[in-house]
Amino acid sequence: MLFTAASCTNATVISKDKLEVNTRKGLVYYKKEPFTGVAVSYYAGSVLAESISYENGKKHGVYKKWFSSGDLSYEAYYKNGKKEGVAKSWWVNGNLRSKSIFKKGIVNGLQKQWYNTGAKFKEMNIVNGKEDGIQKSWRKNGKVYNNYEAKDGRIFGLKRANLCFQLENEVVQVK
Structure with a gap:
């Protein structure tokens, strides 16, 4: 599902562990360039654990995390590296845990x-x-x-x- 959405936007999808973080600049790099695309990580057994969208080295777009069961555990939106809009988290049983609004x-x-x-x-x-x-x-x-x-x-x-x-x-x- 992630790759279908990514292919519609021609986004680069890479493993999160291939990114380098420059804490001084607050940017994420891939091959020494500020990263634009989607970084993903997986649980053992190829279950998606995390998906983070970046633009010019900053979180930009949707950020999602999943439980090892494959159920969504967290979802937030970023604009230029800052949370923007609704962020939600869920309990492992599927019930909503929190809902916050960011500007x-x-x-x-x-x-x-x-x-x-x-x-x-x-x-x-x-x-x-x-x-x-x-x-x-x-x-x-x-x-x-x-x-x-x-x-x-x-x-x-x-x-x-x-x-x-x-x-x-x-x-x-x-x-």
Whole structure:
């Protein structure tokens, strides 16, 4: 399937281990030139493990990872070396694990995470990489664990509270 898509765009497909990374420049090279194409790696037995698109030595396009079973484990999109758009990850059982939104490599928007059962784990509102707005997390049994608001670097509400306490006049009262 990967090679069909690659042949439509005439992309060069090579093994990821043939690439050289220049950490100082932040670029990936193949034969001493910034790489443009698709780099792949495989599990033993020729099951695709990873596929990364590059343009001029930077991640550009789709990046996918698979479990050894062949099921998708991660998918993200890159533009000029930075994540752009929706990034998703899955549990080995096929349930969605996380969904994040990126703009120019920075997390932005509603981020969601789930337990492997499919139950909600977290919902976080992020603006320019920082918590902003209502943040929630749940226990595996579905009960709210955290429910607070973040604004200008300040937290309003009880973070990591077990919800057995309530505030009255800024003093914690036990029910």
